[in-house]
Amino acid sequence: MLSVAVAGASGYAGGEILRLLVGHPEVTIGAVTAASSAGDRLAAHQPQLAPLADRVLRPTTAETLTGHDVVFLALPHGASAALAGQLGEDVTVIDCGADFRLADSQPWHQFYGSEHAGTWPYGLPELLTTGGEKQRAHLLGESRIAVPGCYPTACSLALAPAFAAGQVTGDAVIVAASGTSGAGRSLKPHLLGAEVMGSMSPYGVGGGHRHTPEIEQNLGRAAGSDVRVSFTPTLAPMPRGILATCSAAVAPGATAASVRTAYQEAYADEPFVQVLPEGSWPSTGAVLGSNNVQLQMTVDERVGRVIVVAAVDNLTKGTAGGAVQCLNLARGFEETLGLPTTGVSP
Amino acid sequence: MLSVAVAGASGYAGGEILRLLVGHPEVTIGAVTAASSAGDRLAAHQPQLAPLADRVLRPTTAETLTGHDVVFLALPHGASAALAGQLGEDVTVIDCGADFRLADSQPWHQFYGSEHAGTWPYGLPELLTTGGEKQRAHLLGESRIAVPGCYPTACSLALAPAFAAGQVTGDAVIVAASGTSGAGRSLKPHLLGAEVMGSMSPYGVGGGHRHTPEIEQNLGRAAGSDVRVSFTPTLAPMPRGILATCSAAVAPGATAASVRTAYQEAYADEPFVQVLPEGSWPSTGAVLGSNNVQLQMTVDERVGRVIVVAAVDNLTKGTAGGAVQCLNLARGFEETLGLPTTGVSP
Amino acid sequence: MLSVAVAGASGYAGGEILRLLVGHPEVTIGAVTAASSAGDRLAAHQPQLAPLADRVLRPTTAETLTGHDVVFLALPHGASAALAGQLGEDVTVIDCGADFRLADSQPWHQFYGSEHAGTWPYGLPELLTTGGEKQRAHLLGESRIAVPGCYPTACSLALAPAFAAGQVTGDAVIVAASGTSGAGRSLKPHLLGAEVMGSMSPYGVGGGHRHTPEIEQNLGRAAGSDVRVSFTPTLAPMPRGILATCSAAVAPGATAASVRTAYQEAYADEPFVQVLPEGSWPSTGAVLGSNNVQLQMTVDERVGRVIVVAAVDNLTKGTAGGAVQCLNLARGFEETLGLPTTGVSP
């Protein structure tokens, strides 16, 4: 049994990591830590975690995190580097923040406006990379892993096979709807229930969302060349879930059948990615609480576009489930261990 | 005072028409009719219409509709032509169905697969047409008007100014989210509350949605040349509202400023269209229950796209409000009469 | 035309007051004021109020409010007294806060724990009081009116006729569900959309909610003797609306028919209260955005209880609509002026 600590345990991502760890047969849950909520019962912030209700949140410091085999970091951007540096190389550190996701400093500076902390192996096992290899090959046995953002998880898995197989030539346009847990537990008026329910709105329009370069990095790896993406996120009146509607210019000669084949081949052996049968389209409800990615695709001949729609749970596969999947790969467990493959629906 | 009948008064569109007519100072509400619900109290289907609660639904026939100055048709597609033919030319007939929206028979056959009933003046007053004229010029004093579909209202007003002003060159991509009232009162499992709440899903993907040729017709008129649109509708967990995220390839030389100017000029005098100040983005909550269209736009230089987002209430501006606006134009009332310009929010 | 100021215009109640005033034919909207948001465009806080979008919020001070015929106060509890004292007696002041609602100091001290500001005429026109007189008689021409709380509006109108007509003997139990706008724009984690959607929870359980003494005061007036109420509010996953499920011990000899008669007589001439036909039950959706109160009642003979269910929109009839209704009474307008009698539904 590995001992595991979770930093940022009072937030949505931290809570979801703990939910999954409770069901993971190879770990014991050690320190659960927070910043301003240190000293509180965990149940005050995570009432859904009945088996851990009486745990007390400790402060997020190198001291409280030290002594565990595995540390999950679910912290605000910029907070991970300093902490990770104080944890030994034998400790598996899995970071759910953005700090170590980008390989290049330039987009980091452009989109985050701060110093680039560095690059860790990118924790999206199912991602096709140049040459057809999957990203999981780069995660086995690693002690530092950067978990992808929730939108990049959905969008990259949605478009990578089309780019990798040369079925599209570019001009990617993505409009994605996210449940409001994607914004975290931020106390902002537009995230209040009264303003969220019954309303949809866009944000970060025009290429400004920080997940844009991460999506482009992933698709670029799949394509073997630079990819640019028009990415518009929208806030949807639901707690969880991402529905990513993606399209790109169809390549000459590509057809609905050839596109479908590319996806079926790319994901044939993936335990968490379902290429749905023709005529079925994904819904976020169907993946709620699971580590699944549901995909469907077609070609709109009239306009010359491949359309791919992906659904994930932003907190499970999009964050915490992806993180636990990385733990499994890093520590040599079966990749699916402790990860739900059924959604909670309706 | 005009006497007005509403056919299809047990449905969502019919109910919204009646809600607006209750507040319209120049009409009295005559027959309210339905198909299988004829004989029921109106309140059994429209409990929100307290002033009309004791009205009894009559059958939808030429006989019950005859004798009114104005008849609104809120019927399933295909049902309007026969009825309208039995109403005198002096009766103002405003059809909320699709039957008379398309000018050309070819797309009608392709998307509806039935005989084309014909073409009536298209009831989207704010739509720019070739030469910069607005569509309202074609509605004044008309006795037959085809009210636009809800998606075409949002999407056409969102992209027409950019096409009309030559700010975009094509490759339009629209992903729109709609509240579930857009599907009407159809008893289908995927529209049940338990399956809708907390879930988003796409439908009609790949160019198959029937509103596609209507959007293309409208944008083609604005552009003065054929326009093709990649249109993907999605079902959002809210009762009402459409958020249309639209983009198209930016024209050489066009900038965020020049695009904005095109929209400000196009809609400067429009009572129901708000081009929001820079930095503010539309939300469907802000237009709920109103006849407003809120718009914002920008240019994503990295990818060469103009992005425009529009929010409307699918039942108000998208159907019933648009219909009453047509009544006002057809009968020479002030265009805004009886139409709410404030949303019900939060 | 009366000039009207609204203090607290950045909040939910203030926004709803303004929505109604935009449609009120006898007023012009003067100063709109706020505390920390002073200086902002109104649209930054109330994007739904398109006709007032460019108004600028001024600070809430006696100075900015002076010079208007009518002042609506939509402020945190405790803030109204000082301001009202600086406004002339010729100014109609309508307070949506709690400060002046209670006639007795004792419950004020017990439930609010602060000094009792005083008592103004209580702005619930339809409330039966001892002797069968309605409360509206005490509002005509008044220059200071305390608008009821949202729960007391629903609960008092639900139970007062049964108490006034001697159809119940006491032991009132109320469980009410409210949309989250009832909590105002408070930035608290449990009001975030992600935590509200898909979840119901109680609060103020055990008699602690501050609306309890107000309900008891109202029912006591109707009964002509002291009334105690078990009141449990719950937070429901919707933006607006209160559904109050109320019951009390049936009086000897009272029957479903006699109870119904009491309600029909009590509300026969009320423009905003609908006693639904037998078999129809209220829903909050049916009154959304309207000033209506929908009621239904029965007797459960097995347990000896009268059950009454009421639905209101907490922001409209429960706050802002009630306030405008008070304005109409205070200034001698028709009581229904500017007040919607149709809900926005679905």
Added chain:
Amino acid sequence: MLSVAVAGASGYAGGEILRLLVGHPEVTIGAVTAASSAGDRLAAHQPQLAPLADRVLRPTTAETLTGHDVVFLALPHGASAALAGQLGEDVTVIDCGADFRLADSQPWHQFYGSEHAGTWPYGLPELLTTGGEKQRAHLLGESRIAVPGCYPTACSLALAPAFAAGQVTGDAVIVAASGTSGAGRSLKPHLLGAEVMGSMSPYGVGGGHRHTPEIEQNLGRAAGSDVRVSFTPTLAPMPRGILATCSAAVAPGATAASVRTAYQEAYADEPFVQVLPEGSWPSTGAVLGSNNVQLQMTVDERVGRVIVVAAVDNLTKGTAGGAVQCLNLARGFEETLGLPTTGVSP
């Protein structure tokens, strides 16, 4: 490994049973059956069950169900008896319908209006019965078990300890809010998403709901004498969850402390029932997808009532989780096997 069949696998209860069985280590899933949907892929009705997506629904007949060790029945009321009679006594039959829940024929006739099928051991293991024994004692090794209704699960566990310990004297009043999955997949207009979202409404008011006699039976067993309950269910705008707000007249001498002690003692060793610490109140969000029951209680001295609030997931603990818990008891597995103790939240 036991082979398990699920009849009614296209409905919400059947889907949830399958979700839990996928995670149960001691079963293999055999036949999944349906009525009108027989022949469909399971994924057409249960897209969330990825591991079972390609299963084909077979017809619900004794023939398809025969040959399994365990059969779950998730059928409309009235359909279970005939099927169960054709399954051998060595088959464990767990019925999620109402047919075998009531011990007495009289309330069955009164509330269901049909012939009483009989009585099976009642599958609510945590229920206190006369003498302080728990109901689980009657389930060990049984081959026929009647799973409780969703409301009775929440309401009975909420009030039984107070009755059993003599802390209340009667006059129980329950108002419960349920997510709309509680109504099943019935195609009725008032269950459509557009009508459900943003709206709350009561139903079965006045003692008519069929779960009333079941609650009374359970509380009567706990009290050792007849109990009558005023029960009002309401439909809440959420997919899942029941929040039951329960109260009863406090017994002389009972205090908040003595009441709390009664609950703590009753549920001290229960793995699925959490008596929350003072000051914390249940929410349905916190138990979503779990087999947990969260409870909190207090005494309102002003009105002489004990108030208890319970939250459960109607589909998990309220139906399918309860059913699997019965399977565990019937077959001698650890009672918690395969049952989630963490909620999916936010």
